[in-house]
Amino acid sequence: MVKEILLACVGKPSAGKSSFLNAVSDATAKVGNYPFTTIKPNYGVSYVPVECPCKKYGKESQCKPRYGRCVEGTRFVPIQMMDVAGLVPGASSGLGLGNIFLDDLRHANALVHVVDVSGTTDQNGKETAGYDPINDINWLRLEIHSWITNNLLKRWTSIVRRHVATKNNIVDTLQTQFSGYGSVASVVQKAMDKSGIKTPLETWDEETVKKVVDHFMDVRFPTIVALNKIDMPDSDKNITKIMRKYDQNKLVLTSALAENFLRKVRKQNYIKYIDGTDIVETKEDLPDSDLKPMDDKLKNRVEKVQDLVLFRYGSTGVQEVLGKAIELLGVTPVYPVKNVTTFGSPNSSKPGAFRDCILVWPGTTVREFAKILHAEIDKYYLYAETVGNIRLSEEAVICHSNNVICYKTAMAITSKISLGNDASSSNTPDNNNNSKKGKK
Numbered sequence: 001m002v003k004e005i006l007l008a009c010v011g012k013p014s015a016g017k018s019s020f021l022n023a024v025s026d027a028t029a030k031v032g033n034y035p036f037t038t039i040k041p042n043y044g045v046s047y048v049p050v051e052c053p054c055k056k057y058g059k060e061s062q063c064k065p066r067y068g069r070c071v072e073g074t075r076f077v078p079i080q081m082m083d084v085a086g087l088v089p090g091a092s093s094g095l096g097l098g099n100i101f102l103d104d105l106r107h108a109n110a111l112v113h114v115v116d117v118s119g120t121t122d123q124n125g126k127e128t129a130g131y132d133p134i135n136d137i138n139w140l141r142l143e144i145h146s147w148i149t150n151n152l153l154k155r156w157t158s159i160v161r162r163h164v165a166t167k168n169n170i171v172d173t174l175q176t177q178f179s180g181y182g183s184v185a186s187v188v189q190k191a192m193d194k195s196g197i198k199t200p201l202e203t204w205d206e207e208t209v210k211k212v213v214d215h216f217m218d219v220r221f222p223t224i225v226a227l228n229k230i231d232m233p234d235s236d237k238n239i240t241k242i243m244r245k246y247d248q249n250k251l252v253l254t255s256a257l258a259e260n261f262l263r264k265v266r267k268q269n270y271i272k273y274i275d276g277t278d279i280v281e282t283k284e285d286l287p288d289s290d291l292k293p294m295d296d297k298l299k300n301r302v303e304k305v306q307d308l309v310l311f312r313y314g315s316t317g318v319q320e321v322l323g324k325a326i327e328l329l330g331v332t333p334v335y336p337v338k339n340v341t342t343f344g345s346p347n348s349s350k351p352g353a354f355r356d357c358i359l360v361w362p363g364t365t366v367r368e369f370a371k372i373l374h375a376e377i378d379k380y381y382l383y384a385e386t387v388g389n390i391r392l393s394e395e396a397v398i399c400h401s402n403n404v405i406c407y408k409t410a411m412a413i414t415s416k417i418s419l420g421n422d423a424s425s426s427n428t429p430d431n432n433n434n435s436k437k438g439k440k
């Protein structure tokens, strides 16, 4: 099945989730300085940067992405973003807007935990001063953990009874319980391997169940923490504290407000601004451009954003969050082509190289990808080759050195291959980190 990767913004009310969604996508979600501005989830399409082979093979001028865009060898591939209502401590047992919004997370492949690092909102999203944002990092994980654990413990006696009666293995029993979270057996297997638990399920106590859920969460809901509102006065000292305590690979400093402001001013043609950088140019910098001159008030605001965010931190950070999330998921971009010299599309007679780019899960093999592209490619499969007419084994795992793939089939494939529909650009099973459904 070909569908998109979905990242979900989570966090307490007023952390800036909707602002973040708007900053990285085409969404126009409502933003407000009061808790629970968002009730129903908002959705948007974002573009994540991956390496496009057009640069390596000198085809930059012919590179014609069907979706997204390519800028000098950096391909921007569409993914789905979502922003849910704010979670408050106790959400898993119904507090705040409760469980419904945890349910909205079931289809997400990874989470972006938006944290208000300025300390100006309390755990319920109400205005305050000097709040310690470390609290938020801790309890959000606990809430999701409790949500899953409680759902499991509620039925534990009957789960054990059925497990014993059916003589199922542990992974199958747990997968039945976890399928509602978009899990597959390989995810459960990975979580069990990580946990190191080898005792029979019928002997597990509550602590063991909690430990399993902990590992399941890591595999099923990998999370990037966006320390948001870095433009505010107290953020600095909180950032230093958090950076010391947590894995820096999963932390990104952001100002969604600054990004939205820069995007808006760019749209109004007052500035040239390159996403993900600190580069902002005005009419004064580019007198021959068609940029509009800014009045003093606007000029001051732009300069303030430059001073507080861009010059200090290098960028607004929001693009970096997407890049890290994709890195965490470990997906690889694959470029199916009609032949490995012109790099034309197997799905279109239109001119242009590298039209299609599909993100696949780690471990996806050449043959599995054939199946993802089209059942007929799989059915009439002869062989696959990559650049230089190098044949690829069916079992070869797709990686960055063989991700330009041409399939040769015993019959011409007449029906359209499925990657051409709507905005699909990624092979996304409802789980993470493995394309092999049910593989153990």
Ligand SMILES: Nc1nc2c(ncn2[C@@H]2O[C@H](COP(=O)(O)OP(=O)(O)OP(=O)(O)O)[C@@H](O)[C@H]2O)c(=O)[nH]1
Pocket (backbone or CB within 6 Å): 011, 012, 013, 014, 015, 016, 017, 018, 019, 020, 030, 031, 032, 033, 034, 035, 036, 037, 038, 039, 084, 085, 086, 087, 125, 228, 229, 230, 231, 232, 254, 255, 256, 257, 258
């Ligand atoms: N200073 C500053 N304010 C921000 C930033 N991001 C968001 N805000 C402000 O924080 C407030 C809440 O923003 P929202 O995006 O509505 O927050 P939310 O997390 O979606 O809130 P709920 O929908 O109520 O859960 C608004 O006043 C935003 O303008 C930021 O990076 N810096």
Ligand SMILES: [Mg+2]
Pocket (backbone or CB within 6 Å): 017, 018, 019, 030, 031, 037, 038, 083, 084, 085
């Ligand atoms: Mg919101």
